[in-house]
Amino acid sequence: MSIQKPSLPKGTRDFGPAQMARRNYILDTIKATFRLYGYQQLETPSMENLSVLTGKYGDEGDQLLFKILNSGDFLKKVKEEDLGKGAAHVLPRVAEKGLRYDLTVPFARYVVMNRNDITFPFKRYQIQPVWRADRPQKGRYREFYQCDADVVGTDSLICETEILLMIRRVFAALDLKDYDIKINNRKILTGISSVIGEPGKEGELCVAIDKLDKIGWEKVQEELSQRGFEGEAIQKLTPIIDLKGSNNEKLAYLKEFLADSEEGLKGVSELEEVFTLLAEFGENQDHVDFDVVLARGLSYYTGAIFEVKVNHVSIGSVSGGGRYDNLTGVFGLEGVSGVGFSFGVDRIYDVLDELGLFPADDMHSTSVMIGYFDEKGRDYGLKVLNSLRKAGLSAEIYPDLSKVKKQFNYADKKQIPYVMMIGDNEIAEHKVALKNLKTGEQEMHTLEEAIGIIKAS
Incomplete structure (x- = not known):
């Protein structure tokens, strides 16, 4: 019988215990923030x-x-x-x-199917894998996790403001300090398209300027002219591309630039309201950057659009989203406005890895291992083990009667910080020998003392 060599389908990967501990650190941080803001968890079928x-x-x-x-x-x-x-x-x-391609369409289907039971506005978060038959390459997989939060059934700009606050809270908890939440409004892009003399072409405009970061303004100009934009229109666009200053200065400039576009001015006033609401929360505009050329080439956004970039790392955006006015229309439920965004968990993982920001103590699951010399020690150790777990400590016992060196090697490789050795003396005195594997120190303690030391470390 030939032995089959195991393999994984292209574009998929395993997550070992160390990676799972790190992924859970990210996901637990994100979930805690979603829950704090009143979002409820939803799961839909893989297919x-x-x-x-x-x-x-x-x-x-x-x-x-x-x-x-x-x-x-x-x-x-x-x-x-x-x-x-x-x-x-x-x-x-x-x-x-x-297999589902994203979490947005299943969410829309869920809302339509359950519209009579849902309390609107409906705030949901969803963290599940999605599948795309893409060509696998570095950073692009065929199976990957999405982590979405949306609120539907309201067009209040409090929702946009809270998205800014949620992103800032998650990044603060992950100790990420150098990042920008870029924000724009689709109506502003519609207005720009109109005032440069190319009304109705905001779609093409967005697709082209979405590439500004990657190919530069010169190449974007070439693409715009290939898409039928007049030379004069492209010239009128130049000051927008070069726009600098604070968020409020940019808004002031756009009020004049978009004076002839009702839609464009509506976009400006929506953004102004988001910044006003931020102040009403008692918060500042740190990390929030009004980026007039942020386009995100997705056609269904109708209002605010977001993109989050961590600076000075090799990965691009780690989060994005926006306001959409008709998510559920395709399933026959018209006029449900919503706003949502997603965290790229795999990308955040890579950023934290690159910056060395994963906490070391979060990565080992077991706090203490019990070792012993003989069967008598093992049997006593089982009672101790039970007491440790009842005290809320993650604990295990070395299962086989083996040389002490082998037991310590096991603890070392699993990065277990403490070992409790049980011998005749310990049994006689109702104590344990607690060894700190980092410092090498070993001392006799009562079980209660030992538990206190481990919990305090």
Whole structure:
């Protein structure tokens, strides 16, 4: 019998115990903030009906959906003449379901299906894996986690303001200090498009200036002219690209620049209100950067748009989102306005790793291990072990009768900070020998004293 070499599907990975401890550190921090702001957790199935998924992400997105073959004889509905008509014709006959591509469309489906039971505004967060049949490359996987928070059923700008506060709270808790929350408003981009003489072309404008960071202004100008923008219009855009100053100075400049665009001025006043609300919260504008050319090429944003970048690291944006006016319209529920954003957990992981910000003490799960010399020591050790766990300490006993050196090696490799050795003396005196593996110090203590020392460390 040939031995099969184990392998993983391309674009997926395992998370070992050390990585899981670090991921949970990030996720627990994010969840605590979501809950503090009144968001409730939601989970939806890994698979959705293809009818729910297709047509929501554009043609390219449809290509990247993982389809699931029907169970049983998946070919039973396929006839020979169907095969000649190509994959697009055969697909609905062999696959009715697909793996979810993001968390937004399943959320919209959930809201529509449960609209009579939901209390609006509805605040939900969702942390689950999504799947995309993308070409795997560094930092891009076929299975990855998304971490979304949305509030639907209100157009109050308090929601946008709270998103800024949530991001700042999470980053403070993760000890990230050098970052920018870039904010803009889609209405401002619509207004800019109009006043430079290219009304209705904000979509093309957004796609082009979204690349400003990557390709620079010269190349963006070339792309705009290829997309049919007049030279004069591109010239009028130049002062916007170079706009500097504080958030309030930029807003003042745009009030004049967009004087002829009602839509553009509405975007400016919405942003002004967000900054006013921030002050009403008793908060400042630290880390919040009004970026007039922030576009995020997604077509469904209608108001505020966000993007978070950590500075001086090799990774791009780690969070983003925005306001949308008709998330559920595609499922027949019109006029549900919402705003949402997501944290890129994998990217935040890489940033914390690069900056060395993971706390060392969060990474070992066991606080103390019990070692022993013989069966008598082991049996006594089991009672001690039970007491340790009842005291709320994460504890384990070395399960096999082995040389003491082997027991200590195990504790060392698992980075367990304390070992309690049990021998005849300890049993006779009702004490334990507590060894600190970092300092090498070993002392006799009562169990209560030992528990106090471990908890205090």
